[in-house]
Structures are given as structure tokens and as C-alpha cells.
Amino acid sequence: MTPPRVAIIGAGLAGLTLARFLTETGFPVKVFDKGRGPAGRMSTRREDGGGTFDHGAQYFTARDPGFQRMVGTWVEQGLVAEWRGRFGSLEHGTVTPQTEGPVRYVGVPGMNAVARRLASGVDLRSGVRVEHVRREADAWALTSESGEALGTFEVVVAAVPAPQAVPLLSGAPELAARAAGVRMEPCWAVMASFDAPVALPLDGVFLHGSPLSWAARDSSKPGRPPGERWVLHASPEFTREHLEEAPEAVAPLLLEAFARAAGVEVRPREARAHRWRYARAEPALTEGALFDERTGLGACGDWCAGSRVEGAFVSAVAVSRRIALMAR
Numbered sequence: 535m536t537p538p539r540v541a542i543i544g545a546g547l548a549g550l551t552l553a554r555f556l557t558e559t560g561f562p563v564k565v566f567d568k569g570r571g572p573a574g575r576m577s578t579r580r581e582d583g584g585g586t587f588d589h590g591a592q593y594f595t596a597r598d599p600g601f602q603r604m605v606g607t608w609v610e611q612g613l614v615a616e617w618r619g620r621f622g623s624l625e626h627g628t629v630t631p632q633t634e635g636p637v638r639y640v641g642v643p644g645m646n647a648v649a650r651r652l653a654s655g656v657d658l659r660s661g662v663r664v665e666h667v668r669r670e671a672d673a674w675a676l677t678s679e680s681g682e683a684l685g686t687f688e689v690v691v692a693a694v695p696a697p698q699a700v701p702l703l704s705g706a707p708e709l710a711a712r713a714a715g716v717r718m719e720p721c722w723a724v725m726a727s728f729d730a731p732v733a734l735p736l737d738g739v740f741l742h743g744s745p746l747s748w749a750a751r752d753s754s755k756p757g758r759p760p761g762e763r764w765v766l767h768a769s770p771e772f773t774r775e776h777l778e779e780a781p782e783a784v785a786p787l788l789l790e791a792f793a794r795a796a797g798v799e800v801r802p803r804e805a806r807a808h809r810w811r812y813a814r815a816e817p818a819l820t821e822g823a824l825f826d827e828r829t830g831l832g833a834c835g836d837w838c839a840g841s842r843v844e845g846a847f848v849s850a851v852a853v854s855r856r857i858a859l860m861a862r
């Protein structure tokens with residue numbers, strides 16, 4: 535039997551993991567992503583001076599045995615390393631160092647390293663937003679937002695955040711309704727470079743009672759270029775309240791919140807804000823993946839399995855098994 539042609543919409547960790555598994559087992563696979571490059575929420579931004587920022591996912595943990603094995607391989611390949619930073623919490627100026635915690639992994643030299651490697655072995659078209667997935671005879675026809683016909687496929691998987699999956703799943707209304715029920719919290723992120731170290735005895739900080747929920751000395755991660763660079767993440771409450779404001783207006787508010795919370799001077803050389811409209815599912819689904827075997831339409835992503843990097847991987851594995859069974 536000829537294996538079905540598969541289209542994957544989204545080149546984040548879920549979409550690329552799925553693409554690699556299916557490509558390696560002989561499926562013809564095409565991946566589409568609206569971004570300039572792969573990685574989605576595991577992206578890394580490069581600043582003019584050569585520094586980098588992981589402005590989305592900060593680190594990841596591995597509890598699932600399959601993911602632990604995968605992470606072990608990435609470590610061997612030099613794509614991932616443990617971030618042995620100083621972690622702790624900060625509440626109204628009081629620093630509490632964390633003495634125990636999980637092993638925290640990061641991509642090397644940036645969080646996007648794994649996605650870049652995965653993408654190198656798949657047929658990926660970047661810079662194209664898929665707008666429609668329509669039934670045509672026995673297949674799904676994909677069209678871009680500019681009206682370009684992107685091809686027909688027997689299997690289509692939307693590996694995008696839940697709200698973006700809803701219109702792509704219109705051919706499977708039950709799955710579209712499941713996706714529509716998943717709320718995803720937004721997150722404002724600030725990327726700031728400094729000429730001198732920020733006087734805080736931590737590298738990864740969980741903040742409480744502040745407009746910020748997290749701050750990281752990004753330059754303390756393994757394999758990063760020299761310098762002093764921080765990433766600040768706003769709380770969901772702050773982000774919702776300031777969702778439609780300009781990045782230039784949001785950055786100073788969060789830098790000031792950081793200075794206040796840490797009780798230190800915060801004078802960056804440069805700072806930019808980035809809005810993640812769909813950062814994390816609250817809460818995520820637990821079924822692993824959504825897939826309709828009768829029509830070959832489905833979805834995967836962190837929001838199907840735990841709202842984290844690990845969940846994106848686990849979800850891709852779950853949908854790949856269902857596609858393999860369908861094609862038998």
C-alpha cells in the first residue's frame with residue numbers, strides 16, 4: 535500500500551518531531567510554517583551585537599521515559615545541555631535560593647538548536663500561513679492566506695497552538711470544538727542587554743507578587759555568547775491587561791517591575807519586548823493528540839499533553855502512532 539501523503543502545519547517541536555518520525559518510516563511529509571524559521575515557541579532571537587535570547591521556552595524537564603531517551607540523544611549530539619544556573623524565588627525583595635530542583639535542559643547554543651536539527655531532515659516550507667484545509671474528493675486541499683494552492687494530502691495534522699488549530703480543523707467539527715475549549719494564556723517577554731552584570735545572586739528567578747513571573751540571566755546558559763543578557767516574562771494577569779499595547783510601552787514597565795522586585799539598579803543598553811499571544815494552555819488536554827482516523831485530520835502540540843516542551847514531544851509521538859495504525 536502506498537503510504538498516505540501527510541501535511542503538517544507548524545514547525546515547532548511537535549510538528550517537527552512528527553515530521554521526522556513519519557519521514558523516517560517512509561511517509562511522504564511536507565511541513566508548512568508561517569514563521570521565517572522553525573522552532574515556534576522554542577525560538578531564539580539574535581540581537582545586532584551578536585548576543586542571543588531564548589525569549590519563549592526557557593528550559594525543559596524530562597519525565598516521560600521516551601522523552602528522556604530523546605533528550606539523552608540530543609545531549610550526546612551536543613544540541614542540548616544541562617543549565618546549572620542558580621535558581622530561586624523572589625518576593626518583595628527577599629531572595630530564596632532553591633536548593634533542590636529538576637534537571638533543567640536548554641538547547642545549545644540556543645533553544646532553537648533541536649528544532650533546527652530536526653528541520654534539516656524534513657521537507658519544510660517556511661513563511662507560509664495555511665489558511666484553509668478543505669475536503670476535495672478523498673484528500674485535504676491546503677490553501678495559504680495569499681490564496682496559493684499548497685497541495686492535497688490524505689493526512690493533515692495541525693501542530694499549532696489550540697486557537698490557531700480551530701479553523702484548520704473545521705473539517706472535523708468535534709476536534710475543532712475540543713481545541714476551541716482550550717484557553718491559552720498570553721505572555722509579554724522582554725529581552726534586555728546590559729554592559730555590566732545585574733547585581734542579583736540568581737540566574738533563574740520565579741517571581742511572586744510582581745507583574746513578572748520569571749526572570750532569567752539568559753547569558754548564564756551553557757554555550758551562549760559572552761555578555762549580560764536577561765529575559766523577563768510577565769505574569770498572565772499583567773499580559774492580559776496590557777495585551778494590545780505597543781512593545782515600546784510594555785518594555786519599560788517590566789524593567790521597572792524587575793528593578794522593584796529585585797531591589798537593584800536595572801539600566802539596560804538595549805531592551806525589546808515580544809508578545810506571545812498563545813504561550814501556554816491553562817489547562818492542557820490530557821488525551822495526547824486529536825485525530826480522526828476516518829478522515830485523516832488531526833492536531834497535536836503541547837496543549838494536548840501538558841503545556842510544555844515535553845508535552846509537545848509526547849503529543850507528536852501519540853499522533854504518529856495513530857497515523858501509523860491508520861495507514862496499516
Ligand SMILES: Cc1cc2nc3c(=O)[nH]c(=O)nc-3n(C[C@H](O)[C@H](O)[C@H](O)COP(=O)(O)OP(=O)(O)OC[C@H]3O[C@@H](n4cnc5c(N)ncnc54)[C@H](O)[C@@H]3O)c2cc1C
Binds near residue numbers: 543573592693721813
Ligand atoms: C514565553 C514562554 C515561556 C515558556 N517557557 C517554557 C518553559 O520554561 N519550559 C517548557 O517546557 N515550556 C515552556 N513554554 C512552552 C513551550 O515553548 C511549548 O510547550 C512548546 O514549544 C510548544 O511546541 P509546539 O510545537 O506544540 O508549538 P509551537 O512551538 O507554538 O509551534 C507551532 C508553529 O506553528 C506555526 N503556525 C501557527 N499557525 C500556523 C498556520 N496557520 N500556518 C502555518 N504555520 C502556523 C507557528 O509559526 C509555530 O512555529 C514556554 C512558552 C512561552 C511562549
